[in-house]
Amino acid sequence: xxxxxxxxxxxxxxxxxxxxxxxxxxxxxxxxxxxxxxxxxxxxxxxxxxxxxxxxxxxxxxxxxxxxxxxxxxxxxxxxxxxxxxxxxxxxxxxxxxxxxxxxxxxxxxxxxxxxxxxxxxxxxxxxxxxxxxxxxxxxxxxxxxxxxxxxxxxxxxxxxxxxxxxxxxxxxxxxxxxxxxxxxxxxxxxxxxxxxxxxxxxxxxxxxxxxxxx
Amino acid sequence: xxxxxxxxxxxxxxxxxxxxxxxxxxxxxxxxxxxxxxxxxxxxxxxxxxxxxxxxxxxxxxxxxxxxxxxxxxxxxxxxxxxxxxxxxxxxxxxxxxxxxxxxxxxxxxxxxxxxxxxxxxxxxxxxxxxxxxxxxxxxxxxxxxxxxxxxxxxxxxxxxxxxxxxxxxxxxxxxxxxxxxxxxxxxxxxxxxxxxxxxxxxxxxxxxxxxxxx
DNA sequence: TGACAAAACAAACGACCGTGCGATATCCAT
DNA sequence: ATGGATATCGCACGGTCGTTTGTTTTGTCA
Numbered sequence: 001x002x003x004x005x006x007x008x009x010x011x012x013x014x015x016x017x018x019x020x021x022x023x024x025x026x027x028x029x030x031x032x033x034x035x036x037x038x039x040x041x042x043x044x045x046x047x048x049x050x051x052x053x054x055x056x057x058x059x060x061x062x063x064x065x066x067x068x069x070x071x072x073x074x075x076x077x078x079x080x081x082x083x084x085x086x087x088x089x090x091x092x093x094x095x096x097x098x099x100x101x102x103x104x105x106x107x108x109x110x111x112x113x114x115x116x117x118x119x120x121x122x123x124x125x126x127x128x129x130x131x132x133x134x135x136x137x138x139x140x141x142x143x144x145x146x147x148x149x150x151x152x153x154x155x156x157x158x159x160x161x162x163x164x165x166x167x168x169x170x171x172x173x174x175x176x177x178x179x180x181x182x183x184x185x186x187x188x189x190x191x192x193x194x195x196x197x198x199x200x201x202x203x204x205x206x207x208x209x210x211x212x213x214x215x
Numbered sequence: 216x217x218x219x220x221x222x223x224x225x226x227x228x229x230x231x232x233x234x235x236x237x238x239x240x241x242x243x244x245x246x247x248x249x250x251x252x253x254x255x256x257x258x259x260x261x262x263x264x265x266x267x268x269x270x271x272x273x274x275x276x277x278x279x280x281x282x283x284x285x286x287x288x289x290x291x292x293x294x295x296x297x298x299x300x301x302x303x304x305x306x307x308x309x310x311x312x313x314x315x316x317x318x319x320x321x322x323x324x325x326x327x328x329x330x331x332x333x334x335x336x337x338x339x340x341x342x343x344x345x346x347x348x349x350x351x352x353x354x355x356x357x358x359x360x361x362x363x364x365x366x367x368x369x370x371x372x373x374x375x376x377x378x379x380x381x382x383x384x385x386x387x388x389x390x391x392x393x394x395x396x397x398x399x400x401x402x403x404x405x406x407x408x409x410x411x412x413x414x415x416x417x418x419x420x421x422x423x424x425x426x427x428x429x430x
Numbered sequence: 431t432g433a434c435a436a437a438a439c440a441a442a443c444g445a446c447c448g449t450g451c452g453a454t455a456t457c458c459a460t
Numbered sequence: 461a462t463g464g465a466t467a468t469c470g471c472a473c474g475g476t477c478g479t480t481t482g483t484t485t486t487g488t489c490a
Contacts, residue, residue: 014487015437032340036252040478052480053438061478112340117395121336124399125247125327135399169408173392180332180391181384184339184350193384204419229457230467255448267450268468276448 019057022047023071026064030072031112035065035119035130062129069133072115073140080104081144089151091158091202094171097144098198101175102191105182113183116141117176145171158205167201174198234272237262238286245283246327250334250345255279277344284348287330288355295319296359304366306373306417309386312359313413316390317406320397328398331356332391360386373420382416389413 025047030038040061044054058064084097105114112118116137123131146168152158158167174194181190240262245253255276259269273279299312320329327333331352338346361383367373373382389409396405 013436018437034249034251034337036249039476041476050439052440055479056437059479118336118339120395120399121333122249124333124395131399138395138400166408166411169392169396169405170389170412172395173388173409173412174385176391176395177384177388180335180339180353180387184335184346185353187384190384193381194388196381197385197388200419201416204415228466233467254446256446265469267470270449271468274449
């Protein structure tokens with residue numbers, strides 16, 4: 001008795017494995033067709049299952065959408081955030097994050113671009129759990145930026161007077177701007193432009209700090 | 216014979232008037248629910264017509280979507296672009312444009328935000344006439360920015376060495392960044408931050424120009 | 431191997447989708 | 461006032477949506 005499904009017991013149950021396969025495909029389809037446009041029937045076809053079998057893993061479309069957002073967030077944390085956090089906090093960590101994000105954009109160019117930017121703008125006017133989850137994800141991304149910037153100020157890489165929130169807003173804007181240029185307008189140099197803008201902004205701040213220190 | 220419908224003859228035919236009413240509602244619904252999620256039945260309900268009667272004005276959903284994009288573009292030109300072009304070309308015109316755009320965002324906060332940002336990110340992976348139209352609209356917006364910046368360089372408000380395309384990218388990024396902050400994250404200061412970032416960037420360039428001239 | 435739970439399937443449901451069509455109502459020129 | 465074009469309606473179609481249900485396959489442990 002008691003099949004031992006104590007959640008951490010079974011390494012990876014059969015059901016859990018296919019559930020993850022479904023969600024991997026769902027993240028891709030969701031980024032291209034939208035989270036609402038993503039259909040259970042098409043998702044089932046894409047993963048090679050029946051509609052009913054696919055549906056049974058979630059029980060409702062809302063639950064599927066939430067699980068998809070969560071999966072995309074996990075992927076993003078692994079692909080972009082975690083590697084960036086390996087670098088020492090400060091300007092270097094910020095650059096590691098933005099470079100990682102731009103690489104993420106490049107990898108996903110033919111798979112719908114940044115999952116969160118697309119989904120966030122789709123749901124920004126649709127109250128509900130999905131929007132809340134997306135908002136939390138975007139805010140988590142901003143927190144990483146703010147963390148790196150705060151450390152940079154603390155390490156005196158940036159002037160003590162730096163408005164971290166303001167600068168974080170600008171960095172986030174460059175990220176989403178790069179997304180639009182890269183994904184919709186297909187500008188080949190969008191990522192490079194974002195990089196250059198960030199460079200210029202950081203250099204300006206350091207320069208201003210030097211000037212101020214000189215007096 | 217020849218009912219005299221020479222396109223510019225009739226002041227505003229009955230059909231044309233309701234067609235415009237439909238499209239006005241379509242722009243609003245499209246910004247909140249997405250251009251694909253926008254449904255002919257719901258659109259008809261919202262405007263108080265029958266589904267068939269509404270549909271007859273366009274003949275296909277694609278045609279409705281294209282007309283909706285065109286209507287939104289016309290509104291944007293009237294609300295934002297035209298007033299900006301009243302100002303003398305250069306930095307002042309650029310500020311008039313961005314301020315007009317931010318006011319446009321504020322007006323539409325409860326109506327789906329910027330129609331083009333939302334629609335562009337929805338269709339950036341869906342080839343077809345709708346995407347082409349949206350791409351053209353976004354590029355037209357960028358052209359306004361570049362035009363003002365080019366004039367600013369010509370009028371020596373910005374250094375001769377200014378990379379206009381680079382700066383235009385940054386301005387566009389601030390616009391879409393303001394959109395995300397304002398619409399999804401509901402940051403009350405998103406528009407102000409975008410304004411401040413633009414100020415700082417322009418001031419930096421002018422300052423660098425002064426420095427260079429001093430030598 | 432046999433029993434039992436988990437997983438996947440096939441079929442069906444009501445609702446709504448885009449679309450087409452004939453009937454009706456409304457407008458305008460004569 | 462009336463006839464013909466124009467505009468709107470009401471209904472129906474095939475298809476797909478999310479969801480439910482009952483059955484069959486698959487996997488696992490005694």
